[in-house]
Structure formats: C-alpha cells, structure tokens
Amino acid sequence: MTTQTPAHHVLADRQRLWAFWLGCLVVTAGVVLHVPMYLMGADIGYRLAGMKMDLGMTVGMLIIPPGCALAGWGLLPRRGVDHHLEHTIEVTPPEDAPLSLAHWGLMLVLVVALIIDIMKPASLGFVVPGMIKEYGVTKAMVAWLPFAALTGTVAGSIIWGALADIFGRRASILLSAVMFVGTSICGAMPDFWWNVGMCFMMGAAAGGLLPVVYALLAETMPSKHRGWALVLVGGLGAVGGYLASSSSSAWLQPAFGWRIMWFLNLPTGLILIALSGFIPESAKFLMAIGRLDAAHAVMKRFGSVVREKADRPEDHHHVLTPPPVERRFLGKTAALSIAAVAWGLVNFGLLLWLPAELVAEGHSVGVSSQLLAKSALIAFPTVFVCAFLYSRWSTKWSLATTIAVSALGVAGVLTIGPGVSPVLPVALMIIGTNGLLAILLPYTAESFPLRIRGRATGWVAACSKSGGLIAQLLGILAAVPPLKVAALMIIAPLALALALVAWFGTETRGRDLRELEG
Numbered sequence: 001m002t003t004q005t006p007a008h009h010v011l012a013d014r015q016r017l018w019a020f021w022l023g024c025l026v027v028t029a030g031v032v033l034h035v036p037m038y039l040m041g042a043d044i045g046y047r048l049a050g051m052k053m054d055l056g057m058t059v060g061m062l063i064i065p066p067g068c069a070l071a072g073w074g075l076l077p078r079r080g081v082d083h084h085l086e087h088t089i090e091v092t093p094p095e096d097a098p099l100s101l102a103h104w105g106l107m108l109v110l111v112v113a114l115i116i117d118i119m120k121p122a123s124l125g126f127v128v129p130g131m132i133k134e135y136g137v138t139k140a141m142v143a144w145l146p147f148a149a150l151t152g153t154v155a156g157s158i159i160w161g162a163l164a165d166i167f168g169r170r171a172s173i174l175l176s177a178v179m180f181v182g183t184s185i186c187g188a189m190p191d192f193w194w195n196v197g198m199c200f201m202m203g204a205a206a207g208g209l210l211p212v213v214y215a216l217l218a219e220t221m222p223s224k225h226r227g228w229a230l231v232l233v234g235g236l237g238a239v240g241g242y243l244a245s246s247s248s249s250a251w252l253q254p255a256f257g258w259r260i261m262w263f264l265n266l267p268t269g270l271i272l273i274a275l276s277g278f279i280p281e282s283a284k285f286l287m288a289i290g291r292l293d294a295a296h297a298v299m300k301r302f303g304s305v306v307r308e309k310a311d312r313p314e315d316h317h318h319v320l321t322p323p324p325v326e327r328r329f330l331g332k333t334a335a336l337s338i339a340a341v342a343w344g345l346v347n348f349g350l351l352l353w354l355p356a357e358l359v360a361e362g363h364s365v366g367v368s369s370q371l372l373a374k375s376a377l378i379a380f381p382t383v384f385v386c387a388f389l390y391s392r393w394s395t396k397w398s399l400a401t402t403i404a405v406s407a408l409g410v411a412g413v414l415t416i417g418p419g420v421s422p423v424l425p426v427a428l429m430i431i432g433t434n435g436l437l438a439i440l441l442p443y444t445a446e447s448f449p450l451r452i453r454g455r456a457t458g459w460v461a462a463c464s465k466s467g468g469l470i471a472q473l474l475g476i477l478a479a480v481p482p483l484k485v486a487a488l489m490i491i492a493p494l495a496l497a498l499a500l501v502a503w504f505g506t507e508t509r510g511r512d513l514r515e516l517e518g
Helices: 017-032 035-040 055-075 083-088 102-122 124-135 144-168 169-189 192-206 209-220 223-256 264-278 284-286 292-302 327-360 364-377 380-392 395-413 423-445 450-476 483-503 514-516
Strands: 090-091 305-308
Touching: 017 055, 017 090, 017 169, 017 264, 035 055, 035 169, 055 169, 102 144, 102 169, 102 192, 102 209, 102 223, 102 292, 124 144, 124 192, 124 223, 124 364, 144 169, 144 192, 144 209, 144 327, 144 450, 169 192, 169 209, 169 264, 169 305, 209 223, 209 327, 223 284, 223 364, 223 380, 223 423, 223 450, 284 292, 292 305, 327 364, 327 395, 327 423, 327 450, 327 483, 364 380, 364 423, 380 395, 380 423, 395 423, 423 450
Parallel strands: none
Antiparallel strands: 090 305
C-alpha cells in the first residue's frame, strides 16, 4: 500500500502554514484564558450567571476572532483555483475494485470525525436542564439555544460548501475544527444570550462536515461499496456522537456542572485537527490548484482515475432550488421529504426534550444521562445491521424498516412514566432515526435521474433541517405540547412517510442508475 503523503507536503502550497498554527495557538490560548473564571465557580456548583467577566476572559474573547482569521489566511492556497478545470474533470474510483487498507483507514477516521462533529448538537439536550435552573429562564426561552444551533448548521452547510471550493476539503475541516475550539468559551459565558450566540457559531462550524465527508467517500470509494459505506460511516458517526455526548454528561455533569459539556469542544476540536493528517485532500481540488504530483499520489492510494466530465444539467442547479416536480417523481419526492421532516422532529425535538423531561420527573442529570447513554450503546451495533441490509437485502425496504422502527420508538415514549425505564423506547428511537439519516440521502441520490439528482438530494437534506427548526420554533413560541402528546403527533408523519415509501419507493439495489434517465 502507498503510504499517505505527510501533512506538511499536502499543505505545502498554502499561504503561510506558520500563520495557521499560530492562529490555532491563539484560539486555544483564548479558550484557556476562560478556564480560571469557570474554576472560580467550583464552590458554588460552577454557577457563573451574572458574574462580571475578568480581564483574562475579556482578553481571551478579543483574541479568538483574529486567531480564527489568521488560521484561515494561513490555509489559503498560494495559487488560485482553476474553476474551469475543476468543472471539466471528475475523479472516480473503479466500479468493482476491492477495498484496500487505505479505504478502511479513511472510513475509520471519518467516523471519529463525525462522532466529534455530531456530539456537539447532541449535547444541547443535556445542558438545557442546568441552563434553565442557573439562568432562571423558561423552556420557551431556552429553546432559542437549539434553534440557534440548527440555524447555524443550515448556514454552515452553505458557507462550508463555498469554503471547500476555496480552501479544499481537508483544509475546510481544519478551519472548522479551529472554530470548534473557539466555541468552547460558551462554557464560561455569564449571560444566556452569549450562549445562544456561541451556539449559532458552533452550529455553523459543524454544518459543513457531513457533506465534506460524503464528498470524500464518493470520490474515493469504489461504486460497488459506496452505498453501504455511506450508510455505515454516517450511522456510526450519528450513534457514536449521541453516545459520546450522553456518556460525557453522565460522567462529568454531576461533578463539573452543565458548562463542562461546552468546554469539551476544546479537546475534541484539537483531536479533529490532529486527525486531519489522516484525511486526504480531494485529488480534484489538488489538480485545480496545480498540485498534480500530490493529486496523482492520492489517486494512486485509493485507486481512483481522472476523466473528462460531460456537461450535466444538474451541475447548474444550486442545492437550495425547489424540489423535483416531474409528475412521475411527485410521490417519491413527497415520501422522502415527509420522512426527512419527521426525522428532524424526532432527532431535534423528542430526543432534545427528553433529558429535561426525565429531570422534571425526578431523575438527576447524571441518572437521566446514564439511561440515555445505555440506549445509545444498545443502538450502536445495529448500524452494522443497517449497512448490511442496505447492501445485501433491499434499499427501499431498509429505508421503510428504519421509519417503522423510529415510529415504534416514538410510540414507546407514550409508556414512559414513574417506574418505567425509558431505555428501550429511546434505544428504538436512536436505532430508527440514525438508520433513517444514514440511509435517506444515499437512497435519494440513487432514486432520481442525473439531471435532478443534485436538487433532489439538496431538497431532502433541507427538509431534515426544517423538521428540527419547526420543533424548536414551537418551543420558542411556548407551543410545545406535553412530551406524550408531541410523540403522538409525530407518529402521524412517520406513518405517512412509511406508507408513501412503501407505495412510491423504488428498489435501487443492483440497479443501473442510467435506467432512470428515460
């Protein structure tokens, strides 16, 4: 196997690498300057609400933005991107090539990166009870926190897509990680609205990683293995992120308070920066900036080839354009859109509300986090089952099964009460929703013809965000019904999505996608 090009060679064309590392150091120092104020609250349960910011914290806040800017400047390529070349070539792996150690290694690194990325929004539900208690805010006001984070992910999806074209995929991950580190200061904010602002920034930093991961896999994985690889990496990242956040909450919150969940962005962001050395740059991007030797080294490592790309209509459509409306795709579009909205309602609604609900029923934060961590641990191995079913059984019915399991888990919420463990219904929800998320976008991409595939995938991805925004907007308006009523209401779109997928969904396993072009 060809060894990976060292990081300093791959990034050798950047403006000033010293500026990137200096920027990382400045941002890290800015975060560390917030720690003394956090530790000052140890005797009072790490409660900092209303406290005056000390000099170190003020200096730390002031140096973080220029530190991020310095890191970004250092990552700019010395040469501009040849956009004409970028749009006329494509890098693709052989159709039936076997997976090499390089492919497995990349999948492992991307799973860890996604776990770090997803545990940040997953932590929101675990900090809400502590924030309500410390700041004395209502549930309606605290809903601004996840709403800001979700809005940030939508903005981040757009921003990082553009930045990846300027910096490259690997460099954009590095810059995202620097921002992760910077948002750690949320853990020392004495004012609620500072937390909301930091949550938006955290969401913006997190929003672009999943598309970058999928793009890297699409460019490096042989077509024969691409579908199940996307399902496996996405599923393990999602379940692992929830498991990491719930476990961290169970172990750390009882001793260090809810603020420790934000300070975890510091070590995890630095881990993500360290992992970037094992993530290859896009060969296509390297060719576009004139790094032909580096591009050929990456292609050799993963067995990819470069070829001229035929002009395709969907290349000229932005991902936020309206959904495909051709008559023969209306039912399929409706099925996948409703499934995506329902996923958002469960993932960014019920699962975020559950920790606060369990605390309200009398459980401590530590105990409620342990219960949810057990659920995530049960769900973790089922990701392999999802990937197996998707690749060896049926793509359509694998999707339908995950929707059904999600609905079963949501129905199980109706049984939660005093003396009834939430572990099983929550495990079913995590199994179903993470399987649904992992399968939905790959299935969408395989279900539409080339000319509208980009629009269809972008539309369904946007629908998944909209479900979460709807849930949190209801929270802001103080219109969230009791948890069991909310669960009953969410079952309806899940049931409708299941029926529509069963009726309008098509089997894509083993199918030549060119058959869709008629």
